[in-house]
Amino acid sequence: MAPENAAEPELPRGVALAWGVATNPQRGPKREMSIERIVDAAVEIADAEGLGAVSMSRVAQSLGYTTMSLYRYVTAKDDLLVLMQEQGIGLPPEPEAGLDDADWRERLRGLGRAQVDVHRAHPWLLDIPIQGTPITPNNLAWMDAMLDALSAAPLDEDERVAIILLVTGQLRWQSTIERSYEVAAGAAGIDPQTIDDGRSAVLDAFVTAEEFPALRRAVDAGVFREGEDPFAFGLERVLDGVAEYIARRAGGDRPAPPPVSRETPEVAADKKVREARKSVREAEKRMRDARRLERQAVREARARHQVD
Known part of the structure; x- marks a missing residue:
């Protein structure tokens, strides 16, 4: 609970609109206009053409109003993006029936599936930059649901937040890769699976046991043709890892955090350090060049052998 004498923060208009505490416009166009209609139109454009197609003028045009009419409701495009994101992510699903508080893994898995589904429905959400801890209602509802999934685990609040950041990072990476496939397939007018099939054929043709022995074994095993879903495996x-950590915490152990670099700006700026780093980069370049020549x-030797 916030202290009684705490000053109420001044919110950006987009955030205030999301919370429903923004002042209404003093006047608007003669025909009916609302924040909801503006956001609906913007989301529809983004779903169809991507976030880059969304502009205040484009949204106004789709509604049959002038651009200035929109500014009476949404004072900047950044505010519109906040509201689009709120609508796009929606609310998290309720826990599945029959799951109890101790079943944190299945609850997080369910929330993860729902989060990936949201990104598939609105891939432009991935184009909105992450700007720190979320502060709008729907974003916070997702965060609260994931924290609640871990509520019965023997963790402190810092650990719970760190775990949900770990899980959501994995999910966002999955959504980003899937979205990239969809974009590439759409641009080429082909099915996303065709991209994988084509790349598998290239790997099969050019990856040799002499040059890439470990990779060739994976190719021969069919990993790139019909392997298991790597994203499901990754999650x-x-x-x-989270289960192992929770088990150790339940046994009274608190694993130490990884060491933090103690390098100071003064050390980083030291001339000898800079020279050493430069030498490392040059050595790495020579190694890459040597591998390329190899x-x-x-x-060339294989080509000569085939000719002979």
Whole structure:
């Protein structure tokens, strides 16, 4: 609970609109206009054409109003993006029937599936920059649901927040990759699976046991043709790690956090440090060049052998 004498923060208009505490416009167009209609129109444009197609003038045009009419309701495009995001993410699903507070893993898994589904429905959400801790109602509802899923686990609040950041990071990465496939497939007018099939054919043709022995074994095993879903695997391994951590905490152990670099700006700016880092970069470049020449020599030798 906030202190009674705490000053109420001044909110950006978009955030205030999301909370329903913004003042109404003094006057509007003669025909009926509302924040809801403006946001609906903007989301419809973004769903169809992407976030880059959304502008105040485009939204106004789709509603049959002038751009200035919109500014009486939404004073800047940034405010409109806040409201679009709120509508796009919606509210998190309720826990599945029959799950209790101790079943944190299945609750997080369910929330994860729902979050990926939201990104599939509104991929433009991934184009809105992350700007720190969310402060709008629907964003906070998702955060609250994930924290509540961990409420019965023997963790402190810092640990719960760190875990949901870990899980949502994995989910966002999955959504970003899936979205990239959809964009590439759409631009080429093909099915996303066709992209994987084409890349698998390239790997099969050019990856040799001499140049890339470990990768060739994966190619021969069919990993790139019909392997298991790597994103489902990744999320489950993240949850495995969380389960192990919770088990250790239940046993009274609190694993130490990883060490933090103690390098000061003065050390980082030291001339000798800069020179050493430069030497490392140059050595890495020489190593890359040597590997490239090695691969080229192997290809030339193979070509000569085939001719002979």
